[in-house]
Amino acid sequence: MKRIFNLIVLAFIVSANCLAQNRSRWFGYGDERNIVKIELASLLTNTVSFQYERELASNSSITVSMGIMTKGKMPFASYLENKFAQAANLIVGKYSMMSGYRFYFSGEAFRGFYVSPFLKVAGSSIAIDYKFNVADEVKTIPLSGNIIGITGGILVGAQFSLGNRFNLDLEIFGPHYGFSTGQLIGPLALDVTEKGFLEKDLANLDLPIIKTRSIVTSNGASIKLSGPWLGVRSNVGIGYKF
Template sequence: MKKVLLSITFVFCSVFIGFSQTADSNDDFMTKNNNVKISLTSLAFKNVQFQYERILTKRIGVVVGYSFISKGSVPFKSQINDLVSDDPDTKDMFNNAQLGYSAITPEVRFYLGKGYGKGFYIAPFYRHLKYDISDVNFTFSSDLGPQEDIDMGGKLTANTFGLQFGAQFNLGKNIILDWWIAGPHYGTSKGDFAGVTDRTLTPFEQAELQKELDNIDLPIGDIEAKANANGATIKISGPWAGIRSGLSLGYRF
């Protein structure tokens, strides 16, 4: 993963340096060729998204975005529960779950309208996402009583490539509005989760916990869940898809 990120960073830096040299020799290049932006629509979902854009030529700009959600209660919990199976124990496993999120998104923009950071654009992009999840609850039958709980947590990462369609407008001398019309992206994901008990589980308890793990029904790819004497492990892998859309307000300088 580090090699992939370093390779992508190298490509974007090379593009930046090459076009910056061209831009410096272009008499028509606008003096205000830097933008900093914050997404307005994502704030409603507690997702803070920042972008920095450098206008290189009339038709080309490079953008680096960073977004994050501070760790807290899982958003859209009721909608997620509707996606899992009808088993009450499975539906309750996200009730106390905590979720954190971050993403880095570099892109190259090709302006088709007026240019110099204005008008309609298309932008191929790469996105690296990371989810930090904890306190996912599983209930299983125990030798010590009718039921016992185990909390699981771990990280899931995804790497996707996509194409953003959008338009950017000047609202004043220094204020800009960036409209992400649609940006579908697709790639792969991988996750590792573990839960550790404070005591050794008996064979009966492991079997009961395995039954609960086998009932996991989430639309996120292949799931490999195994109970053991110390708790359980879950490995997730499969495709990952999404779409970027929204409005950002920015300052041009």
């Protein structure tokens, strides 16, 4: 999955470079219809995110965004600990791809307030050394897997010029909603007693929004994840026009 994402990013960079080299032939100098941006607020969650925006008409554009978060401790895990006590033990990596259409109320693409319907695909790799009690003893089972979410939403924002070549893009508020699916698997040899305690523990697992269905055998456990997926997109981007 990560290899596919890297190939997409490489194709995106090559395409942007080709556009830059040929803009005089295609559009004429001074006719900047493209912006490549880095999204600064994403860095707060250890995510590197880029966006490409292309003018479609005088008052509209399309956007393609890509982001990747390298594996590490889950950002802001403390906010989940009231629902999931072991949230601090989560190791998470993430990628996302988003495409949207922007309509600018100013009548000029890349300038002023806009509204943007969008579609987003996000995938996460998850790993955790999950602890469960067997009588007076604490056992650990290593769980790992992936979850993917597909959502659609509407973003409201504004974009401003910073000189001739640079832009400031404020993605103010973008609620999105959809569905998610995934699975975690953990290999561990279990006796009858351990199996019973783990079954009971996983049956009582209560995660925010996501539904879980667990299967425990003498060789380990698997947890299927499903349910609605929602979020709010907000970001600040600095872009270069060409």
